[in-house]
Amino acid sequence: MASPLVTTDWLQENLDNERLVLIDASMATVIGKEPIVYDHPVWIPGSFQIDLEGTLCNTESSQLHAFPTEEQFTQEVRRLGITPESLVVLYDNQGIYSAPRAWWILRSMGLEQVFVLDGGLPLWLAEERETVSAPVQGAASAGNLTGRLDRERVRDSAFVLQHLDDERVSVIDARSRARFLAQAPEPRPGVRGGHIPNSLNLPFTEVLDGYRFKPVSELESTFKRLAPSLQPGDGHQLVFSCGSGITACIILLAAELAGYDQLSLYDGSWADWGSDESLPVAWD
16 A cells, blocks of 8 residues: 555455554534535444544644654554554544544654545545444553654744755745735634745645545646646655645645655645744735
């Protein structure tokens, strides 16, 4: 399983796999797209639920959506019964929205066998597969994984500022073009319009086709159009940003699908940069 994605067919065939840990990583608020609204919540059978704004968010940080601490992460994945041998599959109720954020948290904390369900719950429902009315509350036995954050996978404003003029480091912003150019207001109070100087704009919707990621060939073309000088495997560092660190992970995952490595997330993203008056802003 070289791809970070799994299909609904694969998941259906592996629902009874004893190594599988299936997790719903949906968020209550959706920004940047028209949300899919449900009359009543449903889950894929055997799903746990995680809270990306609670137990997997460092709520003591000044950042809106801060990476969890190693202690937070360890406590949560042990509750979920995750071990180093687990096959973790994440999904959300928007198709592709917040599951990539959870994927990157788990990857950055040391878990490699972690995947995103392409199409998520909407595709599962469209294919008329079985659902249940409640998630699993706790694992039969506690996990034994200990989180160790790889700090090269998560960046802060100091790193971005230091590398603003570094030709080997590119920041890619997943917000809409209008927000990137300060032509639309930011949804959060106290955050300036505009973007990080020298950053590139790739709205997250441009790597998706409905509920799913676009085919790899199309993603490769998208990144080549964005910056022809970027070549997979050339050592160039790509730092992904958005409004608060959620949808940046969508284009980060798309970059991995397109063959790029040396990937990291600017965790505070624009909510952090745009609210700090000491940091420079561009509008064109």
